[in-house]
Amino acid sequence: MSPDPSFLYTTNQVLEALATLSYGVNHRKGFIVLTGDVGTGKTTILNIFMQWLRAQNAATAFVYNPRLRPEELLDFILADFHVRCPSTIKSRRLLRLTDWLLEKHREGQPVVLVVDEAQQLSADVLEELRLLTNLETPTEKLLQIVLSGQPELDALLAQPSLRQLRQRITLRCRTGAFSAEQTKEYIEQRLHIAGAERRDIFSAEAIACIHEISGGIARVINVLCEQALIHAFCENKTTIAPETIEVIAREYHYAAQNLASV
Incomplete structure (x- = not known):
């Protein structure tokens, strides 16, 4: 369930997102x-x-905990960048951050702030982030900021009070659910990376069932497959059938509305 990069399944959408971020x-x-x-x-x-x-x-x-006040955000940023500032006065801490960013710019070193679960940020913190991007040279920004979040982030950024921030967003990228074929490839790839010698541990019907119930959401696919492997091991089965997936889906209350049609 941990986001292990070694298990990354590279769809075109994933490649586009990585290309957008690096660009x-x-x-x-x-x-x-x-x-x-x-x-x-x-x-x-x-x-x-x-x-x-x-x-x-x-x-x-x-930034993995977005529920911060503006002053706490600045403290967190300085600490994570390992920028030391003995003063507790905000203006002096901002000056220290600016000096450090200029130093990194002279060295040709990019500086990137990543904020996860950004849909939970308050309007005040988002405004603080916007003000941080005012730190720039005549030709480029000193600080690059990546906001990552659920679709509610788009709704948050659409608020009229955040129009100045919204105008500064130059690049957007998205992740999405897998198609039925991608779900099959995703499961087979994870089995292969984990060391499986067989690709047919999940029957074709079981994979179709997994896709139907999960809606192609990777995290749900992971849960269904992991629990199905445990069930199969305990019952000494070598192939996982759709009936096993349905049982697990009910246990975890996944997509109960889909079960009748599977």
Whole structure:
């Protein structure tokens, strides 16, 4: 269930998202937004992106708890960037951050702030982030900010009070659910990476059932498959049938409305 980059299944949408993120950083675009429904792989993409940033020698900060006040956000950013400032006065802390960003710019080192679960950010914190992007040279932004969140993030950014921030978003990318064929390939790839010698552990009917119940959402597919493997092991079965998937779906209250049609 953890967003392990080694299990990444690269659809065209995933490749487009990674290309958009890397392009935005390389060209100092300022704000980039990544959105997608729950369980569609946003955090896995961010982990891949963070690995790429480290390979580019970029300075990074990752905000995983968006429920912060503006002053707490600044403290978190300074701490994650390892920027020391003995003063507790906000203006001096901002000056210290600006000096550090200019130093990194002179060294040619990108600086990237990633905010996960950004749909939970308050309007005040979003405004604080917008003001941070005012730190710039005549030609480019000193700080690149990636906002990642569920579709509610789009609705949040659409508020009239955030129009200044919205105008600064230069790039957007999305994650989505798998098609039926992608669900099959996703399951087979994960089995292969995990060391399975057989690709037919899940019957074709079971995979169709998994797709129907999960709606192609990767996280739900993972839960259904993992529990199905445990059930099959306990019952000494070598192939997983759709009936096993239906039992697990009911246990976990997944897509009960779909079960009648499976």
